[in-house]
Amino acid sequence: MSITxxxxxxxxxxxxxxxxxxxxxxxxxxxxxxxxxxxxxSLQTSPDTSVGGAFPEPGNITGENYVNxxxxxxxxxxxxxxxxxxxxxxxxxxxxxxxxxxxxAQMQFRGRGVVFGMMLLVQMIxxxxxLIPLYVMIVRDYGLGDNYLGMILPFAINSTAVxxxxxxxxxxxxxxxxAARIDGxxxxxxxxxxxxxxxxxxxVTAILLTFIGPxxxxxxxxxxxxxxxxxPLAVSLANYISNIAATASNPFxxxxxxxxxxxxxxxxxxxxxxxxxxxxxxxxxxKG
Amino acid sequence: MxxxxxxxxxxxxxxxxxxxxxxxxxxxxxKQPAGRKPQRRRPGRPEIKQKFRPLGKQPLxxxxxxxxxxxxxxxxxxxxxxxxxxxxxxFYFTAPGVQVERPFVGIENYxxxxxxxxxxxxxxxxxxxxxxxxxxxVGLSLILANALNRITRLKxxxxxxxxxxxxxxxxxxxGVWLFLFxxxxxxxxxxxxxxxxxxxxxxxxxxxPTVALYVTWKQLGFFILLYLAALQNIPEELYExxxxxxxxxxxxxxxxxxxxxxxxxxxxxxxxxxxxxxxFTEPYLLTGGGGPDGASSSPVFLMYQKGIxxxxxxxxxxxxxxxxxxxxxxxxxQNRLVGGKSGEE
Numbered sequence: 189m190s191i192t193x194x195x196x197x198x199x200x201x202x203x204x205x206x207x208x209x210x211x212x213x214x215x216x217x218x219x220x221x222x223x224x225x226x227x228x229x230s231l232q233t234s235p236d237t238s239v240g241g242a243f244p245e246p247g248n249i250t251g252e253n254y255v256n257x258x259x260x261x262x263x264x265x266x267x268x269x270x271x272x273x274x275x276x277x278x279x280x281x282x283x284x285x286x287x288x289x290x291x292x293a294q295m296q297f298r299g300r301g302v303v304f305g306m307m308l309l310v311q312m313i314x315x316x317x318x319l320i321p322l323y324v325m326i327v328r329d330y331g332l333g334d335n336y337l338g339m340i341l342p343f344a345i346n347s348t349a350v351x352x353x354x355x356x357x358x359x360x361x362x363x364x365x366x367a368a369r370i371d372g373x374x375x376x377x378x379x380x381x382x383x384x385x386x387x388x389x390x391x392v393t394a395i396l397l398t399f400i401g402p403x404x405x406x407x408x409x410x411x412x413x414x415x416x417x418x419x420p421l422a423v424s425l426a427n428y429i430s431n432i433a434a435t436a437s438n439p440f441x442x443x444x445x446x447x448x449x450x451x452x453x454x455x456x457x458x459x460x461x462x463x464x465x466x467x468x469x470x471x472x473x474x475k476g
Numbered sequence: 477m478x479x480x481x482x483x484x485x486x487x488x489x490x491x492x493x494x495x496x497x498x499x500x501x502x503x504x505x506x507k508q509p510a511g512r513k514p515q516r517r518r519p520g521r522p523e524i525k526q527k528f529r530p531l532g533k534q535p536l537x538x539x540x541x542x543x544x545x546x547x548x549x550x551x552x553x554x555x556x557x558x559x560x561x562x563x564x565x566x567f568y569f570t571a572p573g574v575q576v577e578r579p580f581v582g583i584e585n586y587x588x589x590x591x592x593x594x595x596x597x598x599x600x601x602x603x604x605x606x607x608x609x610x611x612x613x614v615g616l617s618l619i620l621a622n623a624l625n626r627i628t629r630l631k632x633x634x635x636x637x638x639x640x641x642x643x644x645x646x647x648x649x650x651g652v653w654l655f656l657f658x659x660x661x662x663x664x665x666x667x668x669x670x671x672x673x674x675x676x677x678x679x680x681x682x683x684x685p686t687v688a689l690y691v692t693w694k695q696l697g698f699f700i701l702l703y704l705a706a707l708q709n710i711p712e713e714l715y716e717x718x719x720x721x722x723x724x725x726x727x728x729x730x731x732x733x734x735x736x737x738x739x740x741x742x743x744x745x746x747x748x749x750x751x752x753x754x755x756f757t758e759p760y761l762l763t764g765g766g767g768p769d770g771a772s773s774s775p776v777f778l779m780y781q782k783g784i785x786x787x788x789x790x791x792x793x794x795x796x797x798x799x800x801x802x803x804x805x806x807x808x809x810q811n812r813l814v815g816g817k818s819g820e821e
Contacts, residue, residue, distance in 0.1 A: 205626055205627055207623075208622075208623035208624075208626045208627050209623075209627055209629075209630075211619070211620070211623045212620065212623050212624060212627065212630075212634045215620050215634070215637075215638065216633070216634055216637040216638070218693070219637050219638055219640065219641055219693070219696075219697070220637050220640065222641075222649060222652045222653065222656065223640065223641075223644075223652075225652055225655070225656065225662070226648070226649075226651065226652040229652065229655055235655070237655075237658075237660050237661050237662050237665055238662075238665050239662070239665060239666060241662070242662065284543040284544055284547070285544070287540040287541070287543065287544075288540060288541045288543070288544040288545075290540065291534075291536075291537035291538075291540035291541050292537075292541070295532075295533075295534035295536065295537035295540065296532045296533040296534055296537065297531055297532035297533070297534050297535050297536070297537030297538050297541075298530070298531045298532045298535075298538070299538060299541075300532070300537060300541075303541045303544070303545060306545065306548050307544075307548075310548055310552055313552055313556060314750065314753070314754070314799075314800050314803065315754065316753070316754055316775075316776045316779065316796055316799060316800070317556065317559050317796045317797065317799075317800050318552065318555045318556065318559065319776070319779060319780075319783070319792075319796065320559060320562060320779065320783050320789045320792050320793045320796060321554075321555035321556075321558035321559045321562060321793070322551070322555050323783070323784060323789070324558070324562070324567075324569070324789060325555060325558070328569055328570060328571070341551060342551050344547055344551070345543070345544055345547045350544065375534060375536045375537075375540070400642075400643050403645065404643075404644070404645035404646060404647075406645070406646060406647055406756075406757045407756050407757065407776075407780075411780070411784060422645050422646075422647040422648075423647075425647050425648070425651070426647045426757075426760075426761055429647075429650070429651065429654070429761055430760070430761060430764065430765075440651075440654075440655045440658075443651040443654070443655070444651055444652060444655060446648075446651070447647070447648035447649070447651035447652060448648075450645050450647060450648040451644045451645060451648040451649070454643050454644055454645065455640055455643070455644060457643075458636070458639070458640065458643045459636055459640075462632065462635070462636050465639070
């Protein structure tokens, strides 16, 4: 009896996983198809929106769209600006985040609880409320419009990354640091030579988490950069979509070519580092 | 506020297992010295020892925290107060250093905001958005996470393919959605005679639902990962005993999985709502500026339009305050619904 029951249960599980598998495959198609279509569309000489157009057709393939979009918006310059914006945020987050994360986890000082409470509260401040005052302060009062610093400032230290750093530093035994202190090592040296080498995975996770924000951010750099030479790619592509595309001969081809260039770095990065971007790490992140 | 921190804490100790709950965390980090101190120093003179260290054992920690604290105060806390201040005054943009009169006007800006039909429309739009987006997000991400949790092969491939839209710039994927959903796009040619007329994004009835669908698709991967983490906390024995008792997979799903991930559901609902309230890029690009006729405009889009394009930052700030209060209220109601329902079962 038990054997038949077991057989039935195994059979049931197999059915279940076939069903799950089918569902997941359908999901993957829905999620990935637009990306495939983006690539195909960016290579078409004239947009083919029929069902057959979803398959590559040798006669209709060209790199012309990439040349066209590069003529309207300088792709290299856009990528460079996106890179400076994102790189600035990542640099500030890693440097200052490691400092405060270490202090919160392994140092005792007056006000630690206040700093920790701040870090949690900050993740709950909605950005839309800060939009107008930040614009007034950064663009009007400090005159940082059309300036990399003005772009970076509101995102400079990612609180989620600070939280990740703190969690990783907490996992290290505090005796390790006490021993180093007794040996007379300065805090900065302990951080640099003892703590940081032990939390390398945390740095990769924090960089990935931080990367998504500024690389994909549209609203803020759109508000602060009017000068095309300083616009990140997301902003110049958006301006192309809303203003210039209508005058192009193959507007969708050009838009999709720009979209591919903008999407590629993020997609490649996350496929490459997918191990670091698993649920446990992401669970501690909040975008909001 | 308390609701958000509560859900935040549950998310964290669910997702990052080793360090334990939030409140205990700061003290657990220095158990060792706290335990040692009374033994060694009580016979000596503890008062004097402490007088030498008014800032704690490692006062340098203050210096280490200083850049972050300055950042929070300068870029987040101060503007937060400034936003509320602006919303109660008549405020003009000026060149740097120019002083102008900015008189207190009470709730005038709020009256202007709330009596504006465009604003009312945008809040209605957000409501439509939430009604479609939130249940769809919660349902689909839970189902897909549950399926992902059951399979062993190709798990990585599926997981990565689900979060690829989430990590890609909205501006880039909007390009391809415009292409797919245009008048003679692929979606309409697949639908043939069933294609809506006017097409999706220029149809005042379908524009907002299409935006909601787009955002669901874009964000789903993130929520699947959140649910996947929550599912790890449900003990396998519960499923085994249920299947011994003859419960089929639907019974198991409703009675074990759904209650088991309740705290994650609260968080997912909340985050989906916040994303919805923050809508800007989608109405700006996907429907060409909240079109047709404001049918897909959003409060943040109006903040940009009124505050920055039309030069009324005071009205826009008031709109921001109203929006945040609205989101808090909706979040509170949702917390009741999502948290309470599963609690009874």
